[in-house]
Amino acid sequence: TGGDKPYIVSGGDDGLVKIWDYQTKACVQTLEGHGHNVSCVAFLPDRPLVLSGSEDGTVNLWHSNTYRLESTLSYGLDRCWSVSYLKGSNNIALGYDNGTVVIMLGKDQPVASIDGSGKIILAKHNEIVTQNIRSVDPATLVDGERLQLPSKELGSCEVYPQKLEHSPNGRFVAVCGDGEFIIYTALAWRNKSYGQADELVWDAGGGEFATRVGGYDIRVFNKAFNERQSLRPAFSVEGLYGGALIGLRGSDFVAFYDWETLQSVRRIDVVAENIFWSDDGSLVAIASDTSFFLLKFNRSAVDSALDASGGQLDAEGVEDAFELTHEIAEKVVTGRWVGDCFIYTNSSNRLNYCVGAEVSTLAHLDRAMFILGYLPKDNRIYLVDKAGGVISYTLLLSVLEYKTAIVRGDMNAAEKLLPRVPTSEHNKIARFLDSQGMKELALQLATDEDYRCELAIALGRLDLAASIARSNPSELKWRQLASLATVKGDFALAKECMQECNDFSGLVTLFMSTGDRAGLCEVGDRAAAAGKMNIAFLCYFSTSQTKACFELLLRTSRFAEAAFFARTYVPAEIPRAVELWKADLRKRTAIRVSEAIASPDSHAHMFPDHDTALESEKAAAALYEKRLNMPATAYADHKDDAFKDLSELFSAASIGAPVPEPGNGHVDSSHPNTAEDRGDDAESSAPTGPYTSVSAPNADEEFTNNAVAVDESADSSFAFDVSPSDNPFEAGGESADAEDFLDVAR
Numbered sequence: 005t006g007g008d009k010p011y012i013v014s015g016g017d018d019g020l021v022k023i024w025d026y027q028t029k030a031c032v033q034t035l036e037g038h039g040h041n042v043s044c045v046a047f048l049p050d051r052p053l054v055l056s057g058s059e060d061g062t063v064n065l066w067h068s069n070t071y072r073l074e075s076t077l078s079y080g081l082d083r084c085w086s087v088s089y090l091k092g093s094n095n096i097a098l099g100y101d102n103g104t105v106v107i108m109l110g111k112d113q114p115v116a117s118i119d120g121s122g123k124i125i126l127a128k129h130n131e132i133v134t135q136n137i138r139s140v141d142p143a144t145l146v147d148g149e150r151l152q153l154p155s156k157e158l159g160s161c162e163v164y165p166q167k168l169e170h171s172p173n174g175r176f177v178a179v180c181g182d183g184e185f186i187i188y189t190a191l192a193w194r195n196k197s198y199g200q201a202d203e204l205v206w207d208a209g210g211g212e213f214a215t216r217v218g219g220y221d222i223r224v225f226n227k228a229f230n231e232r233q234s235l236r237p238a239f240s241v242e243g244l245y246g247g248a249l250i251g252l253r254g255s256d257f258v259a260f261y262d263w264e265t266l267q268s269v270r271r272i273d274v275v276a277e278n279i280f281w282s283d284d285g286s287l288v289a290i291a292s293d294t295s296f297f298l299l300k301f302n303r304s305a306v307d308s309a310l311d312a313s314g315g316q317l318d319a320e321g322v323e324d325a326f327e328l329t330h331e332i333a334e335k336v337v338t339g340r341w342v343g344d345c346f347i348y349t350n351s352s353n354r355l356n357y358c359v360g361a362e363v364s365t366l367a368h369l370d371r372a373m374f375i376l377g378y379l380p381k382d383n384r385i386y387l388v389d390k391a392g393g394v395i396s397y398t399l400l401l402s403v404l405e406y407k408t409a410i411v412r413g414d415m416n417a418a419e420k421l422l423p424r425v426p427t428s429e430h431n432k433i434a435r436f437l438d439s440q441g442m443k444e445l446a447l448q449l450a451t452d453e454d455y456r457c458e459l460a461i462a463l464g465r466l467d468l469a470a471s472i473a474r475s476n477p478s479e480l481k482w483r484q485l486a487s488l489a490t491v492k493g494d495f496a497l498a499k500e501c502m503q504e505c506n507d508f509s510g511l512v513t514l515f516m517s518t519g520d521r522a523g524l525c526e527v528g529d530r531a532a533a534a535g536k537m538n539i540a541f542l543c544y545f546s547t548s549q550t551k552a553c554f555e556l557l558l559r560t561s562r563f564a565e566a567a568f569f570a571r572t573y574v575p576a577e578i579p580r581a582v583e584l585w586k587a588d589l590r591k592r593t594a595i596r597v598s599e600a601i602a603s604p605d606s607h608a609h610m611f612p613d614h615d616t617a618l619e620s621e622k623a624a625a626a627l628y629e630k631r632l633n634m635p636a637t638a639y640a641d642h643k644d645d646a647f648k649d650l651s652e653l654f655s656a657a658s659i660g661a662p663v664p665e666p667g668n669g670h671v672d673s674s675h676p677n678t679a680e681d682r683g684d685d686a687e688s689s690a691p692t693g694p695y696t697s698v699s700a701p702n703a704d705e706e707f708t709n710n711a712v713a714v715d716e717s718a719d720s721s722f723a724f725d726v727s728p729s730d731n732p733f734e735a736g737g738e739s740a741d742a743e744d745f746l747d748v749a750r
Contacts (some may be wrong), residue, residue, distance in 0.1 A: 013054055015042025021056045021066070033071045037064050046087045048096075050129070051109060052164040052182075055096070057084030063098055065109075069164060070182055079105050112390045113338070115165045118377040119174035119190065125158065126392050127165035127179070132158045132193060135394070142382045148367060151394045159193040162186060172209040180204050185215060187229065197229035205246025207263050208285045214263075216244040222252065224266065235266045247281030247288065248301060258290065260325075262306070262317075269306055270321040280348075282341035288326075289346050291336035298330045298346065298358070330361045338375040340385075344408040347385055347399070349373055355387070355397060359404070360411040362439045364432070367397050403429050407436055431455065457481050461488050470497060479505045486510060499523075506530070508539045512546075519636065521547050532556060548628055550574050554581070563588050567601075575617040579605040 010027045021035040021042055040060035047054055047068065054066040063077040063084055081100035088097045094112065098105045115127040122137035135153040145151065163181040170177055176196060177188050185201040188194060201215035211227030219240035226232045237252055237259070245251030249260040249269055258276045260269045272290065274297065280289040290297045305324040309317055334356070339348035347357040353369040366385070373387040373395065384396040402424040409418035425433060434450035437443075438459065447459040453476040460469035461484050469488070473481040486501035495514060502510040508531045515523035528543030537560050544552040550573040557566035563585035570577040582603040589598035604611040634642075 011047075013045045013047055013056075015045045015056055015058075017041040019058065019060075021045060021054070021064075023054075023071070035064075035066055035071060035073070037066075037073055037076070038062065043083065043085050044087045046089060048089055048109075049091050050094075052129075053109070055087045055089075057087050057098065059083040061100070063087065067182065077107070079103075081105070112372055113374050114388055114390055114392055115168045116374075116376060116388050116392070117168050117170045117177065118386065119170045120377075120379075121174065122379055122382075123174075123190070124153075124376065124388075124394065125168060125170070125177055125190065126155075126388075127161065127168050128392070130160050130162075130164060132161055132165075134158045137379070137382075137386065137394075142384065145382075145384065145396055147397045148395055151396065153394060159188075167203070169204075169206065171206050171211065171213075173211065178204045178206070178213065187213075197225075203244040205244050205250070207246060208248045208281065208283075210263070212263060214244065214246065214250055216241055222250070222266075224250075224263065233266055235261065243276070245279040247279065248285030248303075251276075251279045260321075265310075265315070265317075267317045268319060268321045269317070270323075270325040272326065278336065278339070280336075280339040280341060280346070282344070287341065287344060287346075289336070289339060289341070289348075291339065294335060295331055295333045296336045296339075296348075297328060298332070300327045300329055301325065302327065330358075332358065332361070332363060334363070337372075340375045340378055342378045342380075342399075342401070342404055344411065345404045347375065347378065349375060349387070355385070357399065357404075359407040359436070360440070362407075362436055364436070366399060400426070400429060402426075403433065406433065410437065410440055410442070427451070434459075454478065454481070458484070461485060464488065464492070466492060466494060466497060470500075473501070473504075477504060483507060490514075506534060508534070508536050512539060512543060516546065525549070528552070532559075551577075558584060561588065575604075575614065575621055578614075579603050 010025055011032060012024050012026050014022050014024065019038040019040060019042060022031050023033040024030070025032050038056065038058040038060055040058050042056050042058050044057040045055065052068045053074070054068050055063060056066065057063045061078055061080070061082055061084060064073060065075045065077070066072070067074050079100065081102040083101045084098060086099035094108045094110050096107050096109055098107070116124060118124045124135040124137065126133050126135065133155045135155055137151070137153065139154060140151055161179055163179065163184050163186060165179045166181040168177060168179050170190065175190055177190050179186050179188065180201060180203060183200060183202060185199055185204045186195060187197040189196060199215065200217050202218065203216040204213055206213050212225060214222060214224045216222055219242070220236050222235040222237065222241065222244070223231055224233045239254045241252045242255065243253035245253070250263060252259045252261065253276055256275050257271055257273045258279065259271045261267065262269055274290055275292055276290050277293060278291045280291070282288070285303065286301055288299050288301055290299065302325055306322050309322045335351040336348045337351060339346060345357055345359050349355055349369070353372060354365055355367040355369060356363055356365050371389060373389055376386040376388050376394065378385045378399070380401045383398055383400050385399045386394055386396045388394050402421060406418055406421045406425055409421055430449045431451045434446040434455065437446035437449065443459055443463055447456060447463065450456045450459060453472055457469050457472040460472060466489060469485050473485055482501045482505035486498050486505065486507060489498035489501060495518070499511070499514060502514065508527055511527045512524065515527065524543045524547050528540045531543065532540035537556060541553055541556050544556065554566055554569055554574050554577055557569060558581070563581060567578065567581040567585050570581045582601055586598040586601055602610050604614045608614070
């Protein structure tokens with residue numbers, strides 16, 4: 005049926021589509037356009053369209069008011085047998101012999117407009133209704149909630165509205181549709197002017213408007229609704245835009261023309277989908293399919309060019325008319341300028357606003373919404389959905405004005421505007437200032453402690469950052485501050501920060517660099533408690549806590565490593581480590597392997613010098629304790645100790661050197677024991693004297709210097725690590741002198 009009209013549509017084998025009045029039973033219109041039988045027809049309930057499908061494979065779209073053929077669809081799927089629509093949507097399904105096609109007709113954007121006072125005019129088919137935002141108390145509005153606005157019928161429109169727009173002064177409303185335009189008064193909805201037009205746009209505020217008829221006919225009307233001038237461009241016009249200049253969209257460019265003279269001002273090579281002008285005409289946003297461009301319009305440059313050329317501009321226009329300021333990679337659906345701030349909805353259903361190059365998200369929308377307008381008195385932006393429901397979001401004008409002043413570099417104006425900005429918005433303002441490179445000012449306004457700490461670190465304000473971190477601790481803050489303190493050379497603060505955030509790796513580096521043995525011991529204990537075994541082992545080993553290293557290996561079930569570690573450093577623990585190792589192997593069913601492992605307590609004949617090794621371990625521990633508190637200034641006197649015989653070191657420290665039992669060790673005469681025997685220079689060789697080689701590993705010990713020389717005034721200590729080491733020369737049954745042993749150990 006034909007909606008509110010008593011019409012039905014029919015199709016026949018004669019290829020004709022007929023519209024009937026079922027009350028009078030008269031044929032109202034006959035539509036010709038198919039070359040074969042018409043198999044299906046339909047009136048669309050939400051569009052002024054009649055669809056007809058035919059066995060010739062085409063689907064025709066007819067205007068239900070003018071009965072003009074609007075379009076013909078053909079998808080090459082043979083005969084069309086059915087047409088179906090979903091009420092309330094733009095989706096149409098077409099059924100063919102060889103498949104089904106679903107298409108969307110039109111757009112989801114509602115036909116609506118708002119004036120500066122908050123009056124909304126909305127078209128529902130041919131019916132026009134009005135709503136007034138002023139009927140709702142702004143104080144009761146909640147962001148994102150639908151406004152309960154009463155609707156009032158304003159009248160009807162003679163054409164089916166496809167576009168509806170208020171004039172800049174709000175007195176008139178222009179409606180376009182069905183290839184015609186009608187201008188009504190906004191209050192009484194009285195017809196003031198009409199004519200042919202595919203599109204109609206308003207100027208920036210002078211009351212003039214322009215229309216497009218087809219692709220080559222542009223007409224300009226004055227505020228008395230009389231045609232003033234016409235333009236026939238040399239290219240096919242696909243779209244018409246109003247604002248400070250008339251915009252004509254070609255296939256891959258936009259050409260701007262002056263309203264007064266209709267001369268070409270500038271051509272910009274961009275495939276535009278929409279153009280948005282600011283209220284004062286100084287800024288313009290050109291939206292393409294993937295991004296949008298923000299440009300400044302230089303009116304003075306155009307006026308100067310007109311004066312210089314005697315009122316006749318060059319065909320190429322004025323090169324300096326536009327200046328590109330920013331390009332932002334977002335697709336704009338609808339947009340609106342508020343001062344120098346561009347507010348828009350994008351294809352991801354987000355409501356954003358842009359000041360300069362800084363884009364801020366105001367809200368994430370749960371469905372497609374379209375911007376109606378902004379009311380400065382309410383500090384709110386209003387949006388409408390496809391069904392005509394209106395929602396709003398708070399957007400403070402004072403915030404926009406402050407950001408605009410910052411972008412323009414007018415710091416005096418920004419300072420005057422700041423008191424008008426609520427404290428709740430200061431943190432957002434601070435982030436904007438940070439993006440503009442004004443970190444000092446951002447730090448003054450920021451209210452979030454985490455963000456203030458981040459700014460203080462970025463500015464190198466260690467004291468302030470540390471104070472904030474202490475009052476509001478977090479691991480991230482401490483880590484950032486530790487890095488900065490290290491770079492700045494404030495090691496006391498760096499140590500505090502690393503301790504707070506458990507940065508064990510950083511603490512190990514710091515304490516090793518400063519020779520802080522106590523600090524390394526503490527880090528080892530904390531790392532072990534936290535399960536950081538590698539770091540704990542490094543700390544214990546660096547401070548010669550070999551027993552703690554051994555216990556750490558047992559704690560982590562590294563029994564094989566513990567056994568070998570005990571052979572080298574703590575021979576007293578060999579039996580315990582071997583027993584645990586063998587027990588672990590038995591659990592893994594490696595019984596034969598476990599039985600092949602020898603231990604000093606059960607295979608004493610295989611460890612003939614084990615007792616001597618135990619005595620060496622005790623002597624080494626005594627030497628370590630004796631040198632534990634040696635100052636760093638003693639490094640110069642002991643730097644060669646690492647190259648001396650162990651027995652000589654014991655003797656110099658007044659510690660009795662362990663003597664192997666008779667028959668358990670001997671001096672191998674095949675190796676020279678003195679510098680003279682070896683032919684070395686006496687001054688450069690190691691001190692002379694016999695070195696007793698033992699057959700059991702770990703019998704002798706090497707002293708390794710792990711301390712770092714520091715300034716004499718530094719409060720640090722100098723220490724030698726004491727580490728028993730394997731004798732590699734015993735594997736073949738030979739003994740080695742001290743020099744050869746130390747060469748290999750080094």
